[in-house]
Amino acid sequence: MFSTSERRLALKAQATNILLFIIASGLLSACSESANQTVSSTTSTEKQALSLEGRDAKVYWPNANTKLKRDxxxxxxxxxxxxxxxxxxxxxxxxxxxxxxxxxxxxxxxxxxxxxxxxxxxxxxxxxxxxxxxxxxxxxxxxxxxxxxxxxxxxxxxxxxxxxxxxxxxxxxxxxxxxxxxxxxxxxxxxxxxxxxxxxxxxxxxxxxxxxxxxxxxxxxxxxxxxxxxxxxxxxxxxxxxxxxxxxxxxxxxxxxxxxxxxxxxxxxxxxxxxxxxxxxxxxxxxxxxxxxxxxxxxxxxxxxxxxxxxxxxxxxxxxxxxxxxxxxxxxxxxxxxxxxxxxxxxxxxxxxxxxxxxxxxxxxxxxxxxxxxxxxxxxxxxxxxxxxxxxxxxxxxxxxxxxxxxxxxxxxxxxxxxxxxxRILANDLSVFGAKPHRELARQAVRESLVLLKNNQQILPLNPKQKILIAGDAADNMAKQAGGWSVSWQGTDNTNEDFPGATTVYAGLKNAIEQAGGKVEFDVAGNYQTKPDVAVVVIGEPPYAEWFGDIQYIEYQKQNKADLALLKKLKADGIPVVTVFISGRPLWMNKEINMSDAFVAAWLPGSEGQGVADVILAKANGDINYDFKGKLSFSWPKYDNQVILNPHDENYDPLFAYGFGLTYQDKVELAKLDETSRVKLQKSTNMGYALFYRQLAPELNWVLGDKTNWSVIVNGPAGTTENSDNLTVQGINLAYQEDARRFVWSGGADASAKLAYNGQQDMTEFVEADSVFNFDLRIDKAASDKVTMGLFCQAEQTGCAGEVDITDFVNQQKVGHWVNVSVDVSCLAGTDKVSSVKTAWKLQTAGELGLAVSNLAIQKTDGKKAQFSVCN
The missing domain is CATH 3.20.20.300 (Glycoside hydrolase, family 3, N-terminal domain)
Structure with missing residues (x-):
């Protein structure tokens, strides 16, 4: 179905994932020298194909409007x-x-x-x-x-x-x-x-x-x-x-x-x-x-x-x-x-x-x-x-x-x-909104969409009369269960209270188990008072929408194996484990599957989480309640380098093929899977390091603060501090939806806006001899007091490797217009000042100020003189 050159390009795309991510999106993220070399070897024919803007020759698109006639x-x-x-x-x-x-x-x-x-x-x-x-x-x-x-x-x-x-x-x-x-x-x-x-x-x-x-x-x-x-x-x-x-x-x-x-x-x-x-x-x-x-x-x-x-x-x-x-x-x-x-x-x-x-x-x-x-x-x-x-x-x-x-x-x-x-018809008819028949349709959809990938020793369906531990941070989490495009765009700022009438996976399991006479213990971290007969662990991706969900690696939790640690903990205690995986796509998770006696792909089930209980629990008398019907409509990867995996591909070799899905009639024992990772984390080169480009780097948070609390983490793509009236933040648009942040200082007290790491970060590899800190800035309201910009801070309010007074620059800008700001940080290369950074960037003032920022990154100077410097 694809031409030879297209297949060659697809294979090259797999080998050069990070660099092509940079080239196609403009994202200043990590890439390797070998990836650079791979891209440079692209043939002239492929380059010509990439630049084509018009149609191919003699391709017929049939007329599809065969039923709807003009009145x-x-x-x-x-x-x-x-x-x-x-x-x-x-x-x-x-x-x-x-x-x-x-x-x-x-x-x-x-x-x-x-x-x-x-x-x-x-x-x-x-x-x-x-x-x-x-x-x-x-x-x-x-x-x-x-x-x-x-x-x-x-x-x-x-x-x-x-x-x-x-x-x-x-x-x-x-x-x-x-x-x-x-x-x-x-x-x-x-x-x-x-x-x-x-x-x-x-x-x-x-x-x-x-x-x-x-x-x-x-x-x-x-x-x-x-x-x-x-x-x-x-x-x-x-x-x-x-x-x-x-x-x-x-x-x-x-x-x-x-x-x-x-x-x-x-x-x-x-x-x-x-x-x-x-x-x-x-x-x-x-x-x-x-x-x-x-x-x-x-x-x-x-x-x-x-x-x-x-x-x-x-x-x-x-x-x-x-x-x-x-x-x-x-x-x-x-x-x-x-x-x-x-x-x-x-x-x-x-x-x-x-x-x-x-x-x-x-x-x-x-x-x-x-x-x-x-x-x-x-x-x-x-x-x-x-x-x-x-x-x-x-x-x-x-x-x-x-x-x-x-x-x-x-x-x-x-x-x-x-x-x-x-x-109009049905307007304000609340008997229709969130109606029971609609919720039953959704519950049925949950049941029929579950795909059983592993069921060793026929552990499923579970006897609901047992002592069952429910664990995992997706078990009682409607934000994860619903995903993006649910009440809010990204879904990251949602709580269970934002979904009235909905049922989490945990709530559905608890209700069914207790009705059958079983006992339930729930603990996100997998702790328990009485050793259970079995554990149901519900884990999965955080919510996301659009480019916020773009990933570079298909390995689940590649950098933080918290869920794998939970599964290992339970297995070490001799507890059988059923894993229910909440996700917006198949991911490489051979290690997690190996630690599970049964593994269920539940996708993003929405508001009716009890549909999971309907299938994985037997009736009180031991009979099957509902069998698994779901079959994979996306192939499941066998290796972590199978970033393109579709049935029409050459050398198609999935772990679970398109259309796969076990039922309770299948007696299949899945052998231990290969846990070898073939894709390593990439390091930065002269392409730079993006802190906030279209979205935050995963290790960073927007943080607001004043003397009341200097570390108020902003949840979701936009939000406001509830701790102070001195500083607020809002997601706004520059080139993409909510790819910029607007901050407003009320002038009531000294307050700061920061990009802070979850822990401490060694920035040594990013700050080099010709590095600058770049970002786009828009002034909405001039400053009434001194404005300082701090870079690479070790503590909450002190210990910045560099600090610059930008008051005059801010007040010289035309209100409402975007400008680029660059700060020379090259003198910090090789110093211990960037080896344990808590805050990458901050703006602070005690006065009134309104501004927006976007596209914060550390990159090479390219011979251009920076507007500011921490090297004086």
Missing amino acids: PAVEKQVADILASMTLEQKVAQMIQPEIGYLTLEQMRKYGFGSYLNGGNTAPYGNKTATPQEWLKFADEMYEASTDDSLDGSKIPAIWGTDAMHGHSNVSGTTLFPHNIGLGAMNNPEHIRKIGDATAKEVAVTGIEWSFAPTVAVVQDDRWGRTYESYSEKPEIVKAYATAMVEGIQGEIGVDFLQGYRRIATAKHFVGDGGTLNGIDRGDTIASEEAMRDIHAAGYFTAIEAGVQSVMASFNSWKGKRLHGHKYLLTDVLKEQMGFDGFVVSDWNGHKFVDGCDLEQCANAINAGVDVLMVPEHYEAFYHNTVAQVKSGEIPMSRIDDAVTRFLRAKVRWGLFEKGKPST
């Missing part, structure tokens, strides 16, 4: 509306702001066609807002959009949300397993029911449009969005795309877009699951045949099912960004495949197109993007787009086509007849 009445209504609109009103329909930045007054003024809530935003700034509050906000935006007193337009706006696995942004909803778990079910009819239940729960809050389903076909599981994919093979994705779209939108000719049905979105077009080294928003170099047959497989069936929206992908294809790829978006998707809905961009996805920035992008519109997701800079984008149409840079015909497509979906959905959100 003359709909087309006339759309044409009549379009004919009555001004240019300004048309452009407003194409722009989608985010509710964290959009006010009712701005909606009333411009009449934007749609708006969205990001993963970290809820109505009125309340993370756990009730369904009634979501509905109230929807009503307010509807009324503002139809108020024609300022913009002359009565066209209602629609609200888009990431209903990724249920109505997942809203606290108290039913959370279904993430897509990777659903793929293991291989049950399209159940997917249809999940889509139907999700549409109903979204309808309760008045929202019209769901950014789902994701139909990526992931080829490299290091990608941080792997769990959003149903399978590494297109067959399941194709079947599920039909089922989920029809579950959300209804079936063509039956109940299409009627009643409680919502508008669905197939995403992300196209190739998002095939980037080099699994780097989010990276480059996909697959052939056009592979793009069609693998990565686009789900789009054919989604379009056939009548999907009304397709979201463009962040990734590039052979070096050209999809958001600016006219051939794929227009020639292929709209013309050859016959998609007659609208293309929506991803979050600021236009910014990365050549010739574009956050505030304008004629090239994305001309390429075929119809609705632009412009969360923060929507006013400037609106005015610039109007000007670009008037100048001829964007043809009026392209604007008319885009607005026609968007209005067609609105008319098909019946937006103009349905009235404001609170008057």
